[in-house]
Amino acid sequence: MLPIGKNAKQGKRGILERLDAGEIVIGDGGFVFALEKRGYVKAGPWTPEATVEHPEAVRQLHREFLRAGSNVLQTFTFYASEDKLENRGNYVAEKISVSKTVLERQNKLINFKRVLHTSGEIKLTDSMFTQCQTVNEAACDIAREVANQGDALVAGGVSQTPSYLSCKDKTEVKAVFQKQLEVFVKKNVDFLIAEYFEHVEEAVWAVEVLKESGKPVAATMCIGPEGDMHGVSPGQCAVQLVKAGASIVGVNCHFDPEISIETVRLMKEGLQAAKLKAHLMCQPLAFHTPDCGKQGFIDLPEFPFGLEPRIATRWDIQKYARKAYDLGIRFIGGCCGFEPYHIRAIAEELAPERGFLPEASEKHGSWGDNLSMHTKPWVRARARKEYWENLKPASGRPYCPCMSKPDGWGVTKGAKELMQQKEATTEQQLKDLFHKKKF
Amino acid sequence: MLPIGKNAKQGKRGILERLDAGEIVIGDGGFVFALEKRGYVKAGPWTPEATVEHPEAVRQLHREFLRAGSNVLQTFTFYASEDKLENRGNYVAEKISVSKTVLERQNKLINFKRVLHTSGEIKLTDSMFTQCQTVNEAACDIAREVANQGDALVAGGVSQTPSYLSCKDKTEVKAVFQKQLEVFVKKNVDFLIAEYFEHVEEAVWAVEVLKESGKPVAATMCIGPEGDMHGVSPGQCAVQLVKAGASIVGVNCHFDPEISIETVRLMKEGLQAAKLKAHLMCQPLAFHTPDCGKQGFIDLPEFPFGLEPRIATRWDIQKYARKAYDLGIRFIGGCCGFEPYHIRAIAEELAPERGFLPEASEKHGSWGDNLSMHTKPWVRARARKEYWENLKPASGRPYCPCMSKPDGWGVTKGAKELMQQKEATTEQQLKDLFHKKKF
Amino acid sequence: MLPIGKNAKQGKRGILERLDAGEIVIGDGGFVFALEKRGYVKAGPWTPEATVEHPEAVRQLHREFLRAGSNVLQTFTFYASEDKLENRGNYVAEKISVSKTVLERQNKLINFKRVLHTSGEIKLTDSMFTQCQTVNEAACDIAREVANQGDALVAGGVSQTPSYLSCKDKTEVKAVFQKQLEVFVKKNVDFLIAEYFEHVEEAVWAVEVLKESGKPVAATMCIGPEGDMHGVSPGQCAVQLVKAGASIVGVNCHFDPEISIETVRLMKEGLQAAKLKAHLMCQPLAFHTPDCGKQGFIDLPEFPFGLEPRIATRWDIQKYARKAYDLGIRFIGGCCGFEPYHIRAIAEELAPERGFLPEASEKHGSWGDNLSMHTKPWVRARARKEYWENLKPASGRPYCPCMSKPDGWGVTKGAKELMQQKEATTEQQLKDLFHKKKF
Amino acid sequence: MLPIGKNAKQGKRGILERLDAGEIVIGDGGFVFALEKRGYVKAGPWTPEATVEHPEAVRQLHREFLRAGSNVLQTFTFYASEDKLENRGNYVAEKISVSKTVLERQNKLINFKRVLHTSGEIKLTDSMFTQCQTVNEAACDIAREVANQGDALVAGGVSQTPSYLSCKDKTEVKAVFQKQLEVFVKKNVDFLIAEYFEHVEEAVWAVEVLKESGKPVAATMCIGPEGDMHGVSPGQCAVQLVKAGASIVGVNCHFDPEISIETVRLMKEGLQAAKLKAHLMCQPLAFHTPDCGKQGFIDLPEFPFGLEPRIATRWDIQKYARKAYDLGIRFIGGCCGFEPYHIRAIAEELAPERGFLPEASEKHGSWGDNLSMHTKPWVRARARKEYWENLKPASGRPYCPCMSKPDGWGVTKGAKELMQQKEATTEQQLKDLFHKKKF
Secondary structure (H helix, E strand, O other), X not given: OOOEOOOOOOOOOOHHHHHHXXXXXXXXXXXXXXXXXXXXXXXXXXXXXXXXXXXXXXXXXXXXXXXXXXXEEEOOOOOOOHHHHOOOOOOHHHHHOOOHHHHHHOOOOHHHHHHHHXXXXXXXXXXOOOHHXXXXXXXXXXXXXXXXXXXXXEEEEEOOOXXXXXXXXXXXHHXXXXXXXXXXXXXXXXXXXXXXXXXXXXXXXXXXXXXXXXXXXXXXXXXXXXXXXXXXXXXXXXXXXXXXXXXXXXXXXXXXXXXXXXXXXXXXXXXXXXXXXXEEEEEXXXXXXXXXXXXXXXXXXXXXXXXXXXXXXXXXXXXXXXXHHHHOOOEEOOOOOOOHHXXXXXXXXXXXXXXXXXXXXXXXXXXXXXXXXXOOHHHHXXXXXXHHHHOOOOOOOOOOOOOOOOOOOOOOOOOHHHOOOOOOOOHHHHHHHHHHOOO | OOOEOOOOOOOOOOHHHHHHOOOOEEOOOOHHHHHHHHOOOOOOOOOOOHHHHOHHHHHHHHHHHHHHOOOEEEOOOOXXXXXXHOHHHOOHHHHHOOEHHHHHHHOOOOOHHHXXXXXXXXXXXXXXXXXXXXXXXXXXXXXXXXXXXXXOEEEEEEOOOHHHHOOOOHHHHHHHHHHHHHHHHHOOOOEEEEEEEOOHHHHHHHHHHHHOOOOOEXXXXXXXXXXXXXXXXXXXXXXXXXXXXXXXEEEEOOOOHHHHHHHHHHHHHHHHHOOOOOEEEEEOOOEXXXXXXXXXXXXXXXXXXXXXXXXXXXXXXXXXXXXXXXXXXXXXXXXXXXXXXXXXXXXXHOXXXXXXXXXXXXXXXXXXXXXXXXXXXXXXXXXXXXXXXXXXXXXXXXXXXXXXXXXXXXXXXXXXXXXXXXXXXXXXXXXXXXXXXXX | OOOEOOOOOOOOOOHHHHHHOOOOEEOOOOHHHHHHHHOOOOOOOOOOOHHHHOHHHHHHHHHHHHHHOOOEEEOOOOOOOHHHHOHHHOOHHHHHOOEHHHHHHHOOOOOHXXXXXXXXXXXXXXXXXXXXXXXXXXXHHHHHHHHOOOXXXXXXXXXXXXXXXXXXXXXXXXXXXXXXXHHHHHOOOOEEEEEEEOOHHHHHHHHHHHHOOOOOEEEEEOOEOOEOOOOOOHHHXXXXXXXXXXXXXXXXXXXXXXXXXXXXXXXXXXXXXXOOOOEEEEEOOOEOOOOOOOOHXXXXXXOOOOOHHHEOOHHHXXXXXXXXXXXXXXEEOOOOOOXXXXXXXXXXXOHHHHOOEOHHHHHOOHHHHHHHHOOOHHHHOOOOHXXXXXXXXXXXXXXOOOOOOOOOOOOOOOOHHHOOOOOOOOHHHHXXXXXXXXX | OOOEOOOOOOOOOOHHHHHHOOOOEEOOOOHHHHHHHHOOOOOOOOOOOHHHHOHHHHHHHHHHHHHHOOOEEEOOOOOOOHHHHXXXXXXXXXXXXXXXXHHHHOOOOHHHHHHHHHOOOOOOOOOOOOHHHHHHHHHHHHHHHHHOOOOOEEEEEEOOOHHHHOOOOHHHHHHHHHHHHHHHHHOOOOEEEEEEEOOHHHHHHHHHHHHOOOOOEEEEEOOEOOEOOOXXXXXXXXXXXXXXXXXXXXXXXXXXXXXXXXXXXXHHHHHHHOOOOOEEEEEOOXXXXXXXXXXXXXXXXXOOOOOHHHEOOHHHHHHHHHHXXXXXXXXXXXXXXOOHHHHHHHHHHXXXXXXXXXXXXXXXXXXXXXXXHOOOHHHHOOOOHHHHHHOOOOOOOOOOOOOOOOOOOOOOOOOHHHOOOOOOOOHHHHHHHHHHOOO
């Protein structure tokens, strides 16, 4: 058995040093989905104010991913752009970006007291915090604290903005990224990731902004083999991102491991055809999505509250890790649905190549071999690779189908229905939508 | 909208006070499965040494259940009996049995195991704690710490023992429970639960032991409508448990909510027929198990590493909560597979009856209504009850079946293959089992 | 390889002679479903006027069952009772009721309906045949013609009547059976079957009528393990039928082979408990119906035009034949969904016991072994028993579920909605029904 | 309601006259599969000697398709080429191609007596019949006899040969087609179809041979969107077939309706790009095959004895007919799996365009409306289009998956394993194949 990996707490090598040396870098899993289930993120807006409201929950999830084998801890700044934090009635601003004086006066802000209570390290001054700064800075601090306990780097992340969907111009959209970047620079993250972009045009703008920091930039799009929402192919997306300055390109979210690897394969071919070089990265869903259309799992009728039957097993993820490795992808992680044990599955599958197991393998035998300790003999008989490798797990849901027809409204950037608004969606707007959607 | 429930941190009413008053008591979810996925419990032995090794992880999970609405925090002492901690090569003893003095010097339990692991110089003295005491005491302390932050009681729990399966006699088996009870009394838990018993005979012994403490005792069996492993019907099981002294009876684990409710219904009928009174309790799996045999999900080929497609959605759990309530069950919780959001679903479904929502509903709209904040219009169109209530979620796994044939070895207490051993299962023993099992 | 069975065209032994001697008697398959798909029977009324309108089609189907191994050819008189032929707008009378004289002049029944249809000049006289006589007599003639070509007996059959459902009294209902029996006696069928009864009370009346002929009587009910529509258990049903005079009892239609065998098992137990003796008979559906309620496949949403995915394979039927035989059933056939190849599967499975194969096995290798002649090597590799025995056939329908919720209106004899009428269902009646049924 | 179509028994218009006038021509269904289930064709060799052995069965099936609406009756000459009739131990020759004298001497030829017995119309002469002539001539006679009873044309058909697979040269392969053509010319069929070709090269040779007759030629390949076994695209296949002389092109067999229509769409595009004109034809399977690879349903593990769960409903076929029509296909029929009621579904769906219903609609209400005559009210409530149109029929098989992984041996013309042989496959050859196939 391979040794449990020891921590390199000091003198860590940078992301490009590692990848250039051919090392495998293991990403982390999906924060918004995991913390939604733990009770700290609201599905719909999906914003990360938990970094301020419940830092202990965010910290624990980082800790679990580190223990599972992650070499990269992404700051929990997904959708933490200013325009998203106050989109469609998500007035995070009102809760968080207030002066100390205001806070003290406003006893009635129930949640905020907890902020004060649990995160004593945040110092409030008389000058106003912006919500955006507060949330992003807290995210950086927590990620760094945990990263210091092991061999992991901190990556600051930006993602697509409501501003772009609402047709704001390049300058305005870039200003949104710029605000987050200022925090990342101040907090000195190790590198940057522009992730979860449906339009390569916006991703390129993000890379251009991040690149100014001088830090390495990775860029991933949430697309499948059909390409971005404007019809740009994965190969062309990769080429544009590398030309804009990304050292690492790939995909994240929206599709399952199999489809995502196929998309990265197309990116790799595009780069080769253009004689460009970049490291490849893959952070797919841990949900099976064979029935997705162009826009991925958002369109599935089960999104986001009925996806359970699609959750990947650890064995599905081991197969994914192997395929990703075989294609030449070296930055291998996950996105929505990836729990700590899925990340551990990557680390266990690639343990022979890496030479060590993650800490969390202390509690997990390779391919189920700890079942030899089970009380029941027929469960002990499952303590072997060929059993789990070949299992076709039943759903226990004989009244449910295997695949769904995704909603396909065919609208993207520029469509009236995608214009974002600060106010909550009105009853009338909802009624119109219900009517439009044939149930 | 109902208010978020306020915490009753002091002067809490006891479990029987609440139930006698007709109140709904919400249990917590499944620790071993949740912590296995987070990296702190080993599937196979399923023992809870994480209370000593990684208290922060256990504490965080308690916190999440409290926030989700739990009124009962069970000490994480499942399978923490002495005989289980050293069964089949699970030498928890070697890792944890250290002298009190050493522990006092260390002055903190955090990462205790890692300390032990890395600093070989720690000498074990004669004044040994037993592993059992250490693990159980830590569990009590953590549960109490979190319970103090809200309106929850601490319940100390014992469960079935390898000793019983291996045909040890009544005195020996009772001695095992006695050891755990001593800790619970010392730590002054609020009440006791004897749970996860396949044989009512052993459950009765457990109740008899626990009853001596003078604290209220709840007892749940992990059986379905077919009854216990010796063929005693659910109704008869309930009668025997109440006669032994249990004030609350019901089922936990092994079967899905629907089957478990049916089992409790049979218990209720048995009690009525015997003119006995007791409160009813239900803590089922959050896995769909329509295809289980008498012994429940252990026998399913997917147990324990391929159960993902069976995971219940939050809507499944809301339906469960309603049905349980309608049957007259007032202690409603969950077991393996229940994550914090499943417990929240119980609390949200029964919020009209209780008059308030759990804290975690701050991040969750009733029946998906926060989706009205989503960026995409077709997802906003899902912000309504009838959408989620009627959804038949697809598995995304067209190559997998809906139901499985459970392993049915038909062995129980007394069978040679169920004799437990301290040593790890040998290669030869495993080979014999593989051979016996037609793959 | 066993020899193809030779025909015993003369001196055939009667049904009881065979069964008393312990021989296996193979029944035939389902006429109404097979002929509906061939274009000669109308789903809804399901009446057998094809015996007059298209005798060549009926004759060919008899021929195929004989060739497949049937020892019993049932007259195609299902639902040929007078009250059914003119129920709810099914005016078979108008098409077929012609004078005996006319028929005698025509001297052939072939294409009789078309003759009527095209030559308006045929005048109907006062000396009318009833539709009922015409249809039933033609059925007897065709069955006898084909039975003469092999070792098969002709069985005249009656089934449940609209009169009973509409609460007509015993005398009236018995009169309906009496009319059909007169034809069977005149045409001298070999024995009689009272089949497809949902209420044992009506079945007993039918047996009493048939018994008067002095011919052996078999009686099968279309019930499952829950018993008849009035709640009489299968065991009690069997007892009543035997007491009324049936020599052979069992079930037909409504449920799949597995459930039907279970029901016959309960009948067998009932007879044993009552110390009664009778031969057992089973003629189930060739559709998988694990999701049926008490009333069987009629209630399934797929009935009758969407049952295709449930059709049994030949291998399913071989397993059925074996199980039926092992339970002691010796009259083994099929009902709706059973095509000739399903009957052949029974004859092939039980060929070792019977000592010969059916004629149609000339075109079929045991367990697929003729695939050794296939052009493609990977299909040749399927020429073996263990391949087909273990195959779990895929549906090719990933958007469909595996099980359905049956309609459960819970109405039976006596309910207003079950009162039958001569007139077609009106638009308003249909609208009321659509409204009642939640789609 | 539309009238039942009257027969045009005389002065029928030719296939091209009809198609040129924009009329819909309805093909027939699948003979080998239907007759296999009725007991007259052996799966494996799939040869049509039933035309001689059991002409009444072949005649009846033709009659059913005519009644269901077919305008084309294909001679049952599938795989009736000389080389196929004696491939791999299928010694049809021995049974059928013998001189009258020989026949008279050879009393022991059991089957042959039946030939003599049932088909009195075949005159045996002193000169030797070849098996091929006998089978093909009988097929023509039967088809013509039935076609004369309605508005249908007779089409003589040839299909791919073992000779081609075994790498015989162009002259040899063409000679095989030539032999069958001689019969078709002698019997004066109305037009010719070259169907079921996996390689366009062989199909072109067939068209070239058939074209010499001066009769119209249709050509269909059994391919999907990926093209022929040598990688020629559907568009290119269509172009080559039209250039070789085919007036009608399309696909038949191997794939389900949806995939087949997609393939014809590609053919249509190919022809448009090449500025060629031809009528389009589609005769798909009546099995759902979403999981097929390049070579179609032959590779599915369920082929040929476990396909039942994939059988299309009549509603699936109505949707197919509409889609085919909308794409501009005017020769619309079916292949394996198509029973008479499937053909009727085409004729009913397109009845508004054609102005009349097929004869068999006398026994079938549009979209289930005859269910208004059903005894049970909840079945009467199904008498409407939206019910059946939206039904997702359950399989009743919860232990089976929805999709299968096809065998993909990746061998085609020229591969050693595809070399055909006259002798039966030996035990050793089978063993090698079993070994090769991972079960």
